[in-house]
Amino acid sequence: MPKLRTVAVLAGTALLARRAMRRRIRTSPLWPMPALEEPVSGRPRSRALRVLVASREEVAQGVVQLRLEGRDLPGWEPGAHLDLVLPSGLVRQYSLCGDPEDGSSYTVATRLVADGRGGSREVHEQVREGTELEVRGPRNRFPLVEAPSYVFVAGGIGITPVLPMLRALGEGVEWRLLYCGRDRASMPFLEEVEKLGGDRVSVVEGVPDLDGLLADVPEGAAVYCCGPEGLMAAVEERFPHVQLERFAARASTGGAFEVELRRSGRTLTVPADSTVLAAVRAQVPDTAYSCEQGFCGTCQQRVLEGEVEHRDELLTDGERADSMLICVSRARSDRLVLDM
Numbered sequence: 001m002p003k004l005r006t007v008a009v010l011a012g013t014a015l016l017a018r019r020a021m022r023r024r025i026r027t028s029p030l031w032p033m034p035a036l037e038e039p040v041s042g043r044p045r046s047r048a049l050r051v052l053v054a055s056r057e058e059v060a061q062g063v064v065q066l067r068l069e070g071r072d073l074p075g076w077e078p079g080a081h082l083d084l085v086l087p088s089g090l091v092r093q094y095s096l097c098g099d100p101e102d103g104s105s106y107t108v109a110t111r112l113v114a115d116g117r118g119g120s121r122e123v124h125e126q127v128r129e130g131t132e133l134e135v136r137g138p139r140n141r142f143p144l145v146e147a148p149s150y151v152f153v154a155g156g157i158g159i160t161p162v163l164p165m166l167r168a169l170g171e172g173v174e175w176r177l178l179y180c181g182r183d184r185a186s187m188p189f190l191e192e193v194e195k196l197g198g199d200r201v202s203v204v205e206g207v208p209d210l211d212g213l214l215a216d217v218p219e220g221a222a223v224y225c226c227g228p229e230g231l232m233a234a235v236e237e238r239f240p241h242v243q244l245e246r247f248a249a250r251a252s253t254g255g256a257f258e259v260e261l262r263r264s265g266r267t268l269t270v271p272a273d274s275t276v277l278a279a280v281r282a283q284v285p286d287t288a289y290s291c292e293q294g295f296c297g298t299c300q301q302r303v304l305e306g307e308v309e310h311r312d313e314l315l316t317d318g319e320r321a322d323s324m325l326i327c328v329s330r331a332r333s334d335r336l337v338l339d340m
């Protein structure tokens with residue numbers, strides 16, 4: 001009898017151990033590996049908030065404005081943006097374009113991009129008045145700095161982070177705005193901008209003559225630009241000190257390279273036309289990610305060896321010293337080693 005009891009106990013213990021192992025593997029596909037002292041991957045950079053779409057309004061051709069109401073909403077300053085978690089789980093970033101003094105709501109606007117990655121289409125087709133959403137932030141990587149004068153260049157929906165800046169500037173502040181778009185009907189908040197700035201606002205339908213329109217920018221002026229990549233690149237070429245607001249990653253260039261996942265003992269090849277995230281997820285499908293644009297921080301990973309070409313718009317200099325966002329950043333060296 002004692003032997004039978006011992007066998008039963010051992011069998012039960014083995015069964016419990018197998019079940020525990022299966023649960024552990026499901027929660028971490030890279031198991032068995034030592035846990036980080038402070039996990040990096042998938043760590044949310046700010047707490048999520050629940051908001052209600054209080055109103056939805058078309059403010060220009062193909063542009064929808066959402067007013068999001070909530071409780072205990074964090075304050076923000078001109079230039080800030082929100083992470084908007086859409087009903088499908090997609091995360092997209094939108095500039096706050098309302099009133100920073102309104103602590104009960106946030107206002108964002110988005111243009112429908114027919115051939116985009118699906119976020120704007122979901123906002124336009126599925127988000128309605130009464131929809132409950134999750135938001136994260138606000139965060140500000142495009143702050144309005146103190147300067148003797150200001151020059152703003154906005155293209156289309158790029159007016160959204162600029163508009164609160166214009167409202168915030170005092171009466172005696174020297175500023176001007178170049179606002180371009182396909183045509184007036186497609187340019188959101190155009191009427192308000194023209195009333196706000198009068199002859200300080202230049203409206204251009206089509207491609208602007210930057211050399212002519214920006215020929216006499218005062219010395220020491222703070223230059224801000226948000227809009228299509230081509231417009232921002234042209235302004236940056238003329239004014240290297242320009243402050244840019246991007247909601248798409250810079251184009252990634254460079255050849256193929258290797259990535260070693262140190263803790264799992266795997267080595268991957270990242271092709272020239274792909275990303276570290278894609279290569280990692282081909283082997284480890286449960287790797288955390290979200291925006292795929294270098295903005296949300298979900299895919300942040302610790303770098304043990306190698307030189308990184310940082311192409312994100314989020315990490316601080318301190319964070320870039322030993323980590324990267326694998327959705328957009330690449331290797332400057334032939335090989336990277338990640339703590340995965």
